[in-house]
Amino acid sequence: MENITFYNGNEMPIVGLGTFRVENSEQCKAAVKHAIESGYRHIDTAMIYDNEEKVGEGIAEALATTGLDRSDLFITSKLWLADYGRTNVATAYETSLKKLGLDYLDLYLMHWPGTDEALMIDTWQGMEDLYKEDKVKNIGVSNFNVEHFEALLAQVSIKPVINQVEFHPYLLQEPLRRYLEVQNIHAESWSPLMNAQILDDETVKAVASETGKSPAQVIIRWNIEHGVVVIPKSVTPSRIEENLDVFNFSLTTEQVEQLDRLNEDRRIGPDPIGYNGH
Numbered sequence: 001m002e003n004i005t006f007y008n009g010n011e012m013p014i015v016g017l018g019t020f021r022v023e024n025s026e027q028c029k030a031a032v033k034h035a036i037e038s039g040y041r042h043i044d045t046a047m048i049y050d051n052e053e054k055v056g057e058g059i060a061e062a063l064a065t066t067g068l069d070r071s072d073l074f075i076t077s078k079l080w081l082a083d084y085g086r087t088n089v090a091t092a093y094e095t096s097l098k099k100l101g102l103d104y105l106d107l108y109l110m111h112w113p114g115t116d117e118a119l120m121i122d123t124w125q126g127m128e129d130l131y132k133e134d135k136v137k138n139i140g141v142s143n144f145n146v147e148h149f150e151a152l153l154a155q156v157s158i159k160p161v162i163n164q165v166e167f168h169p170y171l172l173q174e175p176l177r178r179y180l181e182v183q184n185i186h187a188e189s190w191s192p193l194m195n196a197q198i199l200d201d202e203t204v205k206a207v208a209s210e211t212g213k214s215p216a217q218v219i220i221r222w223n224i225e226h227g228v229v230v231i232p233k234s235v236t237p238s239r240i241e242e243n244l245d246v247f248n249f250s251l252t253t254e255q256v257e258q259l260d261r262l263n264e265d266r267r268i269g270p271d272p273i274g275y276n277g278h
């Protein structure tokens with residue numbers, strides 16, 4: 001496992017397990033447990049996924065079977081738009097912690113910028129409060145564009161450590177990633193596999209056959225070559241293992257560029273501009 005290092009000196013494993021659209025079920029618990037037992041040290045969830053309890057149970061069971069400490073893991077959850085506003089953040093955070101059965105998160109993200117700039121900034125101040133009070137290890141954002149950052153950074157004192165956005169070869173997000181690099185804020189990709197759609201792309205399949213790896217492994221490795229944190233979701237034990245088996249090969253510059261050239265600025269999720277959760 002490789003880690004990235006935030007501007008505050010804290011580290012984050014570059015590959016994690018996604019849990020979106022995984023019901024609060026035994027399957028969810030089993031996937032999280034299997035991931036940690038297979039070597040994952042990073043799990044991504046969110047209040048709105050409605051699975052924090054079973055994610056937490058999976059974590060607890062895996063800690064028991066592996067003998068790992070809580071501090072060996074990196075757990076992310078996200079603040080939903082309905083809980084925005086500085087005075088609501090601490091309560092929402094405590095609710096997520098309670099559901100997860102944890103006493104801190106490694107990373108808490110504002111899930112979307114929303115459509116109200118003043119509310120966005122006010123909410124970030126609530127995130128800063130948590131961080132200053134040492135209740136959370138790191139604070140970040142998700143789905144922020146350059147415009148959102150410009151508004152935010154002009155008015156706040158603590159920068160987000162990371163921005164989790166949709167990112168795959170069909171959506172390169174180049175201007176945003178250049179901006180984040182200048183600001184020393186990391187990028188993290190959601191739906192890295194485009195919900196499995198990108199695995200059928202001919203270029204992806206060609207690079208997979210050149211490297212002797214699967215299309216999913218090629219895409220995950222492509223994220224790593226770009227320095228982007230990546231959280232593929234799977235509930236299938238063999239795929240959970242496959243998606244972490246990406247540290248024994250690399251892509252050539254030419255292979256990375258071939259995949260970059262697939263860009264069509266095509267999203268599968270909502271455009272953050274104008275999205276307020278509905």
Ligand SMILES: NC(=O)c1ccc[n+]([C@@H]2O[C@H](COP(=O)([O-])OP(=O)(O)OC[C@H]3O[C@@H](n4cnc5c(N)ncnc54)[C@H](OP(=O)(O)O)[C@@H]3O)[C@@H](O)[C@H]2O)c1
Pocket residue numbers: 017018019020021044045111142143164165189190191192193194195196199214216217231232233234235236239240242243269
């Ligand atoms: N911040 C945000 O707004 C936001 C939005 C969306 C997602 N996310 C986060 O990003 C994570 C990943 O995104 P995602 O869940 O949308 O989709 P994804 O990771 O791009 O794709 C998941 C799909 O790919 C399949 N899959 C996984 N590994 C595979 C492999 N090795 N070979 C073939 N198929 C494979 C999975 O099937 P099985 O599960 O059946 O194996 C599932 O159908 C989420 O789970 C969530 O944690 C965040």
